Amino acid sequence: MADVELRSLVKTYPGAGTRATDDVSLSIADGEFMVLLGPSGCGKTTLLRAVAGLELPDSGQVVIGGRDVTYLEPRHRNLSMVFQSYAVFPHKRVRDNIGFGLRVRGVPADEIRRKVEWAAEMLQLTDYLDRYPAKLSGGQRQRVAVARAIVVEADVLLMDEPLSNLDALLRLSFRADLKKLVGELGLTTIYVTHDQVEALSLGDRVAVMKDGRVTQCAEPTDVYDNPASEFVGGFLGSPPMNFLSGTVSENGHGLALSLGEQWIPVPAELASYRDRTLDLGVRAESLRVLGADEPVDGALTCTVEVFEPLGSSVLLTTVLSGQQMKVTAPPDFRASPGDELRVAPTQTRWYDPETQLLLEIG
Amino acid sequence: MTVTKPVSAPVAERTLPPIDLAPLRRRRIRRVLVQLACVLVSLFMVLPIVLIAFAALSTPDELAEFPKSFFPSDFTLDTLRGFVTSTGVLPAFGNSVLAGLYTVVLSLAVGAPAGYALARHTFRGRDAYQVFMLMVRALPIVVLSVPLATIFLRVDMYDTVAAVTLVHTALAMPTTVLITASIFVAVPTDLEEAARVFGCTRVETFRRVVLPLAIPGLAAAAVFTFVLSWNEVLGAGVLTIGHRTLPAQVLAALADSPQSYRLAGGLALVLPALLFILLMRRYLLSMWGSRG
Numbered sequence: 001m002a003d004v005e006l007r008s009l010v011k012t013y014p015g016a017g018t019r020a021t022d023d024v025s026l027s028i029a030d031g032e033f034m035v036l037l038g039p040s041g042c043g044k045t046t047l048l049r050a051v052a053g054l055e056l057p058d059s060g061q062v063v064i065g066g067r068d069v070t071y072l073e074p075r076h077r078n079l080s081m082v083f084q085s086y087a088v089f090p091h092k093r094v095r096d097n098i099g100f101g102l103r104v105r106g107v108p109a110d111e112i113r114r115k116v117e118w119a120a121e122m123l124q125l126t127d128y129l130d131r132y133p134a135k136l137s138g139g140q141r142q143r144v145a146v147a148r149a150i151v152v153e154a155d156v157l158l159m160d161e162p163l164s165n166l167d168a169l170l171r172l173s174f175r176a177d178l179k180k181l182v183g184e185l186g187l188t189t190i191y192v193t194h195d196q197v198e199a200l201s202l203g204d205r206v207a208v209m210k211d212g213r214v215t216q217c218a219e220p221t222d223v224y225d226n227p228a229s230e231f232v233g234g235f236l237g238s239p240p241m242n243f244l245s246g247t248v249s250e251n252g253h254g255l256a257l258s259l260g261e262q263w264i265p266v267p268a269e270l271a272s273y274r275d276r277t278l279d280l281g282v283r284a285e286s287l288r289v290l291g292a293d294e295p296v297d298g299a300l301t302c303t304v305e306v307f308e309p310l311g312s313s314v315l316l317t318t319v320l321s322g323q324q325m326k327v328t329a330p331p332d333f334r335a336s337p338g339d340e341l342r343v344a345p346t347q348t349r350w351y352d353p354e355t356q357l358l359l360e361i362g
Numbered sequence: 363m364t365v366t367k368p369v370s371a372p373v374a375e376r377t378l379p380p381i382d383l384a385p386l387r388r389r390r391i392r393r394v395l396v397q398l399a400c401v402l403v404s405l406f407m408v409l410p411i412v413l414i415a416f417a418a419l420s421t422p423d424e425l426a427e428f429p430k431s432f433f434p435s436d437f438t439l440d441t442l443r444g445f446v447t448s449t450g451v452l453p454a455f456g457n458s459v460l461a462g463l464y465t466v467v468l469s470l471a472v473g474a475p476a477g478y479a480l481a482r483h484t485f486r487g488r489d490a491y492q493v494f495m496l497m498v499r500a501l502p503i504v505v506l507s508v509p510l511a512t513i514f515l516r517v518d519m520y521d522t523v524a525a526v527t528l529v530h531t532a533l534a535m536p537t538t539v540l541i542t543a544s545i546f547v548a549v550p551t552d553l554e555e556a557a558r559v560f561g562c563t564r565v566e567t568f569r570r571v572v573l574p575l576a577i578p579g580l581a582a583a584a585v586f587t588f589v590l591s592w593n594e595v596l597g598a599g600v601l602t603i604g605h606r607t608l609p610a611q612v613l614a615a616l617a618d619s620p621q622s623y624r625l626a627g628g629l630a631l632v633l634p635a636l637l638f639i640l641l642m643r644r645y646l647l648s649m650w651g652s653r654g
Binding site for chain 2: 014052053054073075077079080081083084085087089090091100101104152158
């Protein structure tokens with residue numbers, strides 16, 4: 001067990017014009033589950049590989065458990081890793097796959113046997129120990145890869161999109177299993193994913209990356225509720241956060257953001273934006289659908305474009321003075337395209353249209 | 363707002379067009395044609411070998427008859443025995459086997475690392491290097507052999523199996539490098555990286571992970587190289603006199619030997635190559651995925 005400290009990591013791949021990771025610094029505490037989240041090409045995998053030693057940074061430093069490992073061979077870093085493709089050795093039985101790290105380290109055979117059986121039991125692989133990976137399903141191979149990673153008692157567990165090759169149902173069940181397992185073992189984990197649901201459900205903290213930089217690093221609920229930028233708000237959550245653009249002006253009620261004929265109150269702290277444009281960020285579930293004659297101040301009227309029943313809720317794609325807005329409604333709600341809808345925002349975030357960064361209120 | 367959706371009519375009321383069987387027939391005909399083509403191609407390859415085998419198993423007297431019967435009237439090993447016991451054949455056979463095996467070992471020892479480098483690393487001049495590899499094959503063997511013969515004479519290597527091995531290795535190198543490169547490309551990089559993360563050095567990674575997965579492909583490359591060496595006659599003919607390989611020996615003796623010698627020699631040349639391929643067939647066809 002160990003903490004991980006990344007300092008100003010820069011990596012440019014040969015022939016690439018832009019930096020894969022651009023001056024990334026990150027501290028991961030002992031026993032913490034850190035998720036690196038971002039779209040493909042954002043540098044999250046490069047960062048993970050730099051920690052693993054599979055990629056050497058151009059500059060910057062990697063420290064694991066107080067020891068500098070920046071340019072150290074992977075095998076001297078005492079890590080374990082789960083690969084996206086599982087990377088289970090096809091020519092070795094499940095037993096030898098799981099015990100691979102121990103065998104290479106010269107652990108006595110009976111101890112290997114004991115540990116392999118322990119890991120196999122944790123991951124429900126006991127019945128498959130003497131099979132070859134070709135005879136296993138995708139989910140079982142994945143569990144072999146995880147078992148192989150946990151038997152070696154490494155300082156840090158690295159996971160590179162370990163669930164992305166599983167089908168949706170398996171992913172859901174394995175996600176919970178994984179969280180339980182890692183929680184029980186108390187492993188320091190760095191987990192790379194492009195799936196925001198995985199990131200929110202697994203991480204103690206989530207580092208959202210874009211263009212080789214960490215845009216925001218915070219607890220999942222914080223990242224979800226207070227996206228530091230419009231990118232983060234748009235990347236996390238399904239549907240993504242709505243952004244409505246308008247001009248701030250003073251009307252009879254104070255500061256207001258004009259959205260066509262309608263308006264919505266703006267906090268007094270944002271007075272400097274008077275007569276300038278401002279972006280409103282509001283999540284679909286933060287828009288309460290109002291009854292026909294429910295009187296609410298600041299209610300907005302929009303037109304339904306698409307009605308999608310999702311079982312546990314209803315997703316509405318609406319248009320508000322030319323701007324698209326997603327609204328989540330209760331499952332028994334019914335509407336047809338063209339219907340008028342009144343909604344009231346319950347939680348609003350404000351963004352500067354130029355920097356696209358969150359404007360802190362209070 | 364009321365929306366009426368189109369509803370399909372009850373099943374019984376709809377009339378469907380009759381099932382069109384023509385595509386199915388076309389598919390069957392195509393399958394038969396493919397089978398026919400396979401048989402024809404196989405016959406084209408196998409028939410000469412079968413004819414030579416029959417001839418080599420006939421009595422020398424029968425070979426002299428005209429017209430010959432397709433099946434020999436009685437099988438005999440006399441003809442083959444005559445060939446094997448004639449001067450120089452057995453030592454030449456030994457030389458051929460040795461040259462073939464040495465060539466396999468040497469070309470894999472030199473070529474496989476080059477193939478691995480081509481498969482795993484991008485380096486300046488990689489493409490040029492690949493083309494350059496093939497340059498050896500652009501020169502006719504005869505053109506290569508004569509200057510080589512003078513060099514070997516000077517360094518006292520002329521007329522040795524070692525000299526033949528060196529030439530055959532050079533000839534096999536391009537294919538060995540390119541074949542092994544494609545084999546190593548097929549071994550996922552992830553597996554190597556996993557091995558390295560879990561504590562292997564580069565060499566250990568190769569031994570524990572890459573090599574076991576590459577073995578079937580390497581065996582195929584070995585077969586290819588062996589057969590290449592076994593069949594090569596021009597270079598071997600120029601570079602040896604007393605220590606000829608079998609094809610060189612047969613070629614040299616061809617002009618002044620009876621017909622039975624030629625036919626038996628033909629079979630003796632074909633058989634070992636066929637046998638070697640047959641033995642390696644398991645490796646050629648089986649991959650780890652299909653293991654029981």
